[in-house]
Amino acid sequence: xxxxxxxxxxxxxxxxxxxxxxxxxxxxxxxxxxxxxxxxxxxxxxxxxxxxxxxxxxxxxxxxxxxxxxxxxxxxxxxxxxxxxxxxxxxxxxxxxxxxxxxxxxxxxxxxxxxxxxxxxxxxxxxxxxxxxxxxxxxxxxxxxxxxxxxxxxxxxxxxxxxxxxxxxxxxxxxxxxxxxxxxxxxxxxxxxxxxxxxxxxxxxxxxxxxxxxxxxxxxxxxxxxxxxxxxxxxxxxxxxxxxxxxxxxxxxxxxxxxxxxxxxxxxxxxxxxxxxxxxxxxxxxxxxxxxxxxxxxxxxxxxxxxxxxxxxxxxxxxxxxxxxxxxxxxxxxxxxxxxxxxxxxxxxxx
Amino acid sequence: xxxxxxxxxxxxxxxxxxxxxxxxxxxxxxxxxxxxxxxxxxxxxxxxxxxxxxxxxxxxxxxxxxxxxxxxxxxxxxxxxxxxxxxxxxxxxxxxxxxxxxxxxxxxxxxxxxxxxxxxxxxxxxxxxxxxxxxxxxxxxxxxxxxxxxxxxxxxxxxxxxxxxxxxxxxxxxxxxxxxxxxxxxxxxxxxxxxxxxxxxxxxxxxxxxxxxxxxxxxxxxxxxxxxxxxxxxxxxxxxxxxxxxxxxxxxxxxxxxxxxxxxxxxxxxxxxxxxxxxxxxxxxxxxxxxxxxxxxxxxxxxxxxxxxxxxxx
Numbered sequence: 130x131x132x133x134x135x136x137x138x139x140x141x142x143x144x145x146x147x148x149x150x151x152x153x154x155x156x157x158x159x160x161x162x163x164x165x166x167x168x169x170x171x172x173x174x175x176x177x178x179x180x181x182x183x184x185x186x187x188x189x190x191x192x193x194x195x196x197x198x199x200x201x202x203x204x205x206x207x208x209x210x211x212x213x214x215x216x217x218x219x220x221x222x223x224x225x226x227x228x229x230x231x232x233x234x235x236x237x238x239x240x241x242x243x244x245x246x247x248x249x250x251x252x253x254x255x256x257x258x259x260x261x262x263x264x265x266x267x268x269x270x271x272x273x274x275x276x277x278x279x280x281x282x283x284x285x286x287x288x289x290x291x292x293x294x295x296x297x298x299x300x301x302x303x304x305x306x307x308x309x310x311x312x313x314x315x316x317x318x319x320x321x322x323x324x325x326x327x328x329x330x331x332x333x334x335x336x337x338x339x340x341x342x343x344x345x346x347x348x349x350x351x352x353x354x355x356x357x358x359x360x361x362x363x364x365x366x367x368x369x370x371x372x373x374x375x376x377x378x379x380x381x382x383x384x385x386x387x388x389x390x391x392x393x394x395x396x397x398x399x400x401x402x403x404x405x406x407x408x409x410x411x412x413x414x415x416x417x418x419x420x421x422x423x424x425x426x427x428x429x430x431x432x433x434x435x436x437x438x439x440x441x442x443x444x445x446x447x448x449x450x451x452x453x454x455x456x457x458x459x460x461x462x463x464x465x466x467x468x469x470x471x472x473x474x475x476x477x478x479x480x
Numbered sequence: 481x482x483x484x485x486x487x488x489x490x491x492x493x494x495x496x497x498x499x500x501x502x503x504x505x506x507x508x509x510x511x512x513x514x515x516x517x518x519x520x521x522x523x524x525x526x527x528x529x530x531x532x533x534x535x536x537x538x539x540x541x542x543x544x545x546x547x548x549x550x551x552x553x554x555x556x557x558x559x560x561x562x563x564x565x566x567x568x569x570x571x572x573x574x575x576x577x578x579x580x581x582x583x584x585x586x587x588x589x590x591x592x593x594x595x596x597x598x599x600x601x602x603x604x605x606x607x608x609x610x611x612x613x614x615x616x617x618x619x620x621x622x623x624x625x626x627x628x629x630x631x632x633x634x635x636x637x638x639x640x641x642x643x644x645x646x647x648x649x650x651x652x653x654x655x656x657x658x659x660x661x662x663x664x665x666x667x668x669x670x671x672x673x674x675x676x677x678x679x680x681x682x683x684x685x686x687x688x689x690x691x692x693x694x695x696x697x698x699x700x701x702x703x704x705x706x707x708x709x710x711x712x713x714x715x716x717x718x719x720x721x722x723x724x725x726x727x728x729x730x731x732x733x734x735x736x737x738x739x740x741x742x743x744x745x746x747x748x749x750x751x752x753x754x755x756x757x758x759x760x761x762x763x764x765x766x767x768x769x770x771x772x773x774x775x776x777x778x779x780x781x782x783x784x785x786x787x788x789x790x791x792x793x794x
Binding site for chain 2: 132164165213293
């Protein structure tokens with residue numbers, strides 16, 4: 130078997146491969162479903178219905194799409210420059226914490242000022258989380274995968290500490306949760322009586338901005354060049370460390386923004402279980418999107434739909450909702466295989 | 481100061497240090513074998529979880545403890561085969577594939593646990609490995625309780641360090657293994673299959689990782705809990721760098737780490753000042769990052785680490 134690089138992967142393949150990967154992941158996940166004794170067709174029908182079968186289901190899915198778009202973008206931006214930021218989970222929590230630190234009463238400003246302010250603060254907090262790992266990578270060659278991963282655990286303990294200590298809501302009757310974001314700073318609902326909030330618009334705006342940055346700015350070009358071949362980029366006169374640092378900060382900021390949106394749009398306050406793994410989910414979203422910012426949207430919809438649908442399926446027929454994590458993990462691995470088909474001609478012959 | 485000295489001269493402290501180090505010894509050794517062959521294995525966190533669950537589950541369903549351990553190792557090797565197949569002949573990103581293996585192994589373990597035991601509220605227990613009686617050694621003052629009253633898995637871990645070091649530095653297989661992570665073309669020139677060697681190393685390393693996980697459920701505790709691995713896999717990755725990819729130093733690093741962790745646990749009980757307990761819990765992770773930073777200047781990565789090998793390409 131030989132792999133020959135394609136010069137220009139055809140468009141149908143670029144778009145078709147992720148779809149095929151998602152479908153194949155669903156087919157493969159039928160094995161554990163069957164083993165669990167579920168009727169596969171029925172289970173998938175329930176998952177689809179739970180994710181998109183009604184207006185309520187649809188808004189639930191879209192509410193989950195919001196943080197996944199932002200963490201997916203965070204991963205896509207960084208991975209494109211070969212900066213392996215696996216710390217979106219921690220960056221998300223720091224963003225959320227920054228949002229309540231300013232927005233839960235510390236500053237009593239009108240909403241028109243306060244809402245953008247906490248968004249900015251959350252983005253900044255997320256970005257700061259990438260400062261250390263990126264700097265260590267550039268100065269000392271410390272692998273950023275390990276530092277960002279370990280930081281996730283440190284941040285989670287830090288959040289716990291704050292929620293049981295200085296940032297605990299005095300009205301929470303002892304529960305480890307922060308005070309809620311002030312009403313005027315909360316993101317408005319997009320559909321009345323559902324959980325879908327304006328964070329989705331922020332996420333979509335971020336998609337547009339990242340796309341513009343990557344495709345229409347010199348910095349975006351440099352970031353791609355550094356990712357494709359750092360030595361060549363350096364030879365062409367680009368400052369690799371400066372590009373990497375900026376990519377790291379942008380990536381962290383996007384993940385921090387996801388945290389603010391969850392707090393200001395959905396939950397109101399910070400708890401230790403604010404994120405059911407959106408940071409790691411973002412990695413899958415980014416890979417399914419083939420690191421293309423525009424692809425992040427459908428990829429996030431797929432991942433969110435699987436999670437929301439599996440939750441409701443699990444309530445209906447008693448198959449553990451961990452099947453959702455299984456489908457998502459499988460789709461990541463299948464997608465990696467599919468990306469091979471997009472990038473290379475695969476020739477089966479000796480030699 | 482007196483309290484600190486009291487801690488350091490108590491046998492139970494050193495016993496705890498070795499107990500905490502045991503799963504890390506398995507994990508660091510496993511990761512080290514993979515990386516020496518040129519393959520980064522970020523599946524380690526998930527493989528720990530899968531090993532912890534499958535070994536425990538086998539025993540819970542009626543297998544004896546050693547069969548349970550073997551099953552855990554086989555499950556680990558299976559995930560290793562998957563990781564190896566995707567990253568070695570196909571050359572897919574070792575970072576992303578590893579994260580994918582961690583997500584897959586973790587979710588598969590959780591799903592299997594939930595589906596096998598749908599109705600349990602408190603985790604069921606098994607009869608775990610018991611400390612072995614080493615005769616007069618176990619009776620020795622201080623050394624006995626510190627070193628010679630552990631479960632068989634701790635001694636297995638120590639023995640595996642010696643076996644790995646022997647294979648690495650005294651056998652042709654070890655030479656080939658070390659070379660394939662530095663200069664795969666040289667191995668190919670010897671007529672040895674680069675792919676076979678690398679995949680084999682990843683499988684063996686993954687089996688060791690899974691045994692580290694099994695230690696948690698079959699020796700340290702007697703039940704399986706969600707999220708019980710809690711970053712131990714990632715810590716192992718940091719410890720491999722700290723150990724400069726050498727089995728002996730890996731043992732040293734794991735025991736040092738165990739000692740620090742045991743120390744902070746004691747300190748937490750001894751000193752009654754108002755430090756939130758989370759600060760202590762952060763220590764292992766902070767320590768791992770520090771270990772990375774301190775050693776990074778001297779880190780001599782295997783030269784072909786994370787570089788896929790394609791025949792006839794330069």
